[in-house]
Amino acid sequence: MKLPINWLKEYVKVDNPQELIEKMTSIGHMQDGSPKNVNGDIVYDLEIRQNRPDCLSIIGLAREAAAILNKKLKNPLNEFSEINIHDKKIDVTIDDPSLCYRFKTFVIEGIKIQPSPDWLVNKLIAYGIKPINNIIDITNYVMVEVGEPLHAFDIRDITENKIIIRRAKKGESIIVIGGKKVALTEDDLLVTDPQKPLGLAGIIGGDKTGVKNDTTTIVLEGATYNQATIRRSSIRHSLRTEASTRHEKFLHPHLAEMGLRRAVQLIEKLAGGKVTGQTDCYPTPEKDISIAVSLENINKTGGINIDVKKSVNILKSLEIDTEDESNGTISTKVPYFRTDLIQEADIVEEVLRLFGYDNIPERLPSLPPPKYIQSKTYDLEEEIRDILVACGFDEEITEPLTNEENPALNPVKLENSLSSEKIMLRTTLKESLLKAFGEQQKHRKNVIEVFEVGKIYFMESEEYKEQRIVGGISSYKDNSYTHLKGVIELLFAKLGYEYNENVITIEPINNNSFFFQINIDQLLSGKKVTTQKVLTSPPQLNLQDISIVVEKAVPVGNIVGELKDISPLVYSVSLGEEPQMINENEKSVFLHIAFSSPDKTLTNEDVEPIRESIIQLLKDKHHARLR
Template sequence: MLISLDWLKQLIQINKPAAEVGELLTGAGLEVESIHTFEAVQGGLAGIVIGEVLTCERHPDADRLSITTVDIGAEAPANIVCGAPNVAAGQKVVVATVNSMLYPSGGEPFKIKKSKIRGAASEGMICAEDEIGLGTSHAGIMVLDTDLPNGTPAAGYFGLSSDEVFEIGLTPNRADAASHYGVARDLQALLKVPAQLPDVSAFAVANTSRSIAVEVENVEACPRYAGVTVSGLKVGPSPEWLQKRLRAIGLSPINNVVDVTNFVLHELGQPLHAFDADKITGDKIVVKNLAEGSTFVTLDGVERKLKAADLMICNAAEPMAIGGVFGGKESGVSEETTSIFIESAYFSPDTVRRTGQTHSLKTDASFRFERGTDPNMVLYALKRAALLVQEVAGGEVASEIVDVYPNPIDNTNLSLSIDRTHRLIGKEIGAERIREIITDLGIEVTAETETHLELSVPPFKVDVKREADVVEEVLRIYGFNNIEVSEHMSASFLASFPKPNPEEITQTILNYIADNGFREIITNSITNSRYYNEAEQESLVLVLNYNSEDLDALRQTLVYSGLEVLRRNINRRQKDLKMFELGKTYELAEGKHKESTKLVLFMTGNSSAESWKQPTAKVAFHDLAGLVQNVLTKLNAGNFTVQPLPENRLMRQGIAYTKNDTVIAQIGLLETSVTKQVEVKEQVWYAELNWDYLLKKYRSNLVAEELPKFPEVRRDLSLVLDKQVTFDQVKQIALRTERKLLQDVNVFDVYEGDKIEAGKKAYAISFTLLDKQQTLTDKVIDSTMNRLMQQLEKQLGAFIRK
């Protein structure tokens, strides 16, 4: 948002430099991102002065040149060679002095230097209007009628003073400051100087010859609609002052009527629209919704299909504008327009936001309406616009103001505790200072006691709905920098925070994965629906007004967006890749949208870089499984079951970790058919963790306990088992058999080969035993190991090498 300092000065008295004003606004929550100088003419006529031609003689070697001496207010006159046919002694002229820059109309800028022209010295340039960017005429030099002293800057003579413009990063909660008057209201509280609205008392109805009736059918979408007719005007270019105001904030002037509506919008924050009154069929405006699929051509010439929820401004026969968003091509103001109907309304933010997003339309009007405008500004803005139109385009008010406002929007009533305000601010600033700031911001104090203020908050304070919001208003005007930091860094929290903290847990795990050589990726949650098969597409969440056919649905899995990143890297000869992402997936289930968070990991290429010490090896299942298991351990996932990977379209040769019948993680090799969809030819190992479940079930195990006083004992067993038996099955049986002494079960060797029966494999497994109360005896150890062997033989058919 651009705010002109000169424009602000018309609303509030400001004597501070722009940089200081910028600091005040930033401190009050209106962050000034930059301040730039606006010049009505490029270069601001710097170095260009008024001079007087003292002598003028023909150049001896050029018939079309004259040698002049010009008084430019310096110690000695300047010698200047001039080619203009109308130059003569005694003239007041515009002179570009040496080292000044000229920005001609339609030409390239150039610098004035001392030179010799046909042997005669020239120390400047007497200018025509096109040579300094003031117009297009090159018929001769500009001859001025002025008594100003020689050497006076030309910018002052032409009234081309520069302006300082603030670029403000307006946050969504500050809709009240989306105008020059809104910013002036903040400065009123900061500077203790009253902000003044322009006087509209001169508004008067000349006649009622062009009355336009108004009917609002949808009062929820349009709580207030007002308008007035101005007749007998002439559409044309705006006066210079109005064009300058608009150009200063980056707008291009269009014509005097449209420029007035834009001017009032940026001055007061109230969007307006001007209709050609002669194109309002039946002299009636109806605010209503049209049937789904109705067509309407907007000002940009685009035919749009309307939704049933779109609010339309219609005449008695057809639509003329999309309410609060965009005007129509057929009803706009043109050079032939002689009567206009000025619309000033308050539209529901939800309605405008929905329509703007549906049609991908963003305008200055919709920007303000969808954040919330001031319903109490509607009539004032209408009178202000009517007076300005009469000033710049002529005409007279030819109707009474029509104002349809069946359900007035009331102020918000709040009670503010002085003590709680001090506590939230972190400093006692006094009840009187609190009251002063509140009233300076336009909030009325209706009653007060020693401990509380009863407040009436006007609707232009869109975001002030609670006591805490009022405290924020007080604090930003008082100044965050004025709150001293305590010697003892402490804080009182407004609410208890859950422990453990999910954000801290997440960051710890992500850091751990990154420390193991994985690189984090962040991919687009919008993907291509063609990645999914027919059955999957039934549960896809589709994007309604997508900008690209390749980005038309919300992803159901992070597989494809991750593969796209792998493809990009592989195509650039980066083939040994380890990547991870924490992201959301979306699906439509039983008519409801479901959102889930997943942590996924990808591995492809070699597991380690080439080295003379060891050969390279392709990434294998256990490279990824080991990391996943460590992550589950760090998350204190507890006892989980390892099962073969359920049949699915994405992965094979993998496992699933389950707990309480819920899959908490799965690892596998991505199917070739899946990788080929994204043009990845290499094998890709993939892991996916159910992050929502793991965070929800997380329990901290950081319990301080005494170190064991007695030694632990390790015993190893060699088991021959059927190939389909997993280590997890062995581990679960062991833990169920011995719950007290068994601390850990680990496999340290696996053998499959011709030295054992076909269809068999051998596990070498270690069992760690510990009794925290006493030293384990051989008798207890042997008894425990015998029970373990019996259960493994019984439940798994294990052959134990003794």
């Protein structure tokens, strides 16, 4: 909201604008950007939050300024007398009262269209609205001053003098001010006469139905609409106007009355007209709101110590009337323009923000920390990251939105994505890691190892599932596969889980690159083992080498595993060298076996029986022959 300081000064005395703006920032209206100089006036821009449409007006901001500066507010809205006109002149019908809460019109005759006086023109220019003629300028002026958007029609354009507020019909369209043709939907709200649309309600008027140079009688309207309807229409048609910015928020129906009266006052003064008709369609008048607030609650919430008198003064400075301050409870009457004040906590905030957030003390909660409820999966994921980073892997985080289908899983699809590349959630980490892998290749690295800890998402028996996984791609010199397997074995050992092939997927990417994925949720339910031993002295080992020849297809990893389990005295089994093909069908395997006992140093005689059974097993099960 633009705030020209000279305009503000009409209602409240301001000595130091910059100081005021800093205070306004502190009470919730943050300065946005640097002040601009427009024809000698200083114009600030304030960010007004969603719940404060009353501050989308100069009077609203003046009220806040008066309260924070402890000054008197000169409010022109307090000076009206009743308009005693009973002739309607216009019939108003609201089709659906849940979309339009109030629609009020004044018919003003005998108007002379002419340019506005300088004082008005200068104010509009300072705010940023182009002056056009006295009637349009007054409606704009009142919108900015009071916060209620108004619209003036030429009465000649309203067929049968009837106005109907209704939803647009299918296929209906309207040409709005500026000449843009808008194709409407049934969710749009229109101000119409029996024949045609007159304007898109709360957003913009029709192109041909407004004030013209020869207009002498106008229908001035002020209305209150369903905010969501206006907001959606405005978004749907990319029509963001000063009017829609206000109507899409909670404006009180009484503000329509106030805005109209102010406009009538100015029109009579500047355009010479006379009110001859008044129609008010206001099916369910808003009720007054009273809220009781306890002083104890104010002090407990703020962590401060304020007394009743000061609290009451703050509330009164904001035009919130108070009464019955006994028993530490203040009864308040919420003024109509404060549509954000609904319950006690809202009143508490009013007192605290004017008391000053700067005056709230700083402390740390003094209570003991509660029960430790840190997620176990979170800790496990952190451990996985640390281990993989120590193994040389770089971490990636990639966006889970994708368009890559994966036949194995039923994807979770989005209904309303703006981008055709982001229509569903990923069912694998492979696609995004491949992209990361490709990026690394561009940097001409010879060893590339990347990983991501994240989730995949899929549908399973009509339910949405999220599964934690860690995935990665490894391209490591010329032995990527055994290297990657070693990393995964190390990862399981370090995490303290038994190596479990069922939770691991390894797939080749090309000759020397492999993708892997581990299901963390399944890993967590796996068997815990202590694979990381802590030795306090070097083990006494008896070392035995066995060199065998087996058929090409024999899985050497299985042999190693079987030998490890053959006796508790087997300390370790490793390969002396990579298995070598010795002819077309056979390979040599050089087994390196260490024996150890906690009780004694093992001699060759001690281990001979085990060696025998090993050889027996190799011969019987794997048809090995000794070399």
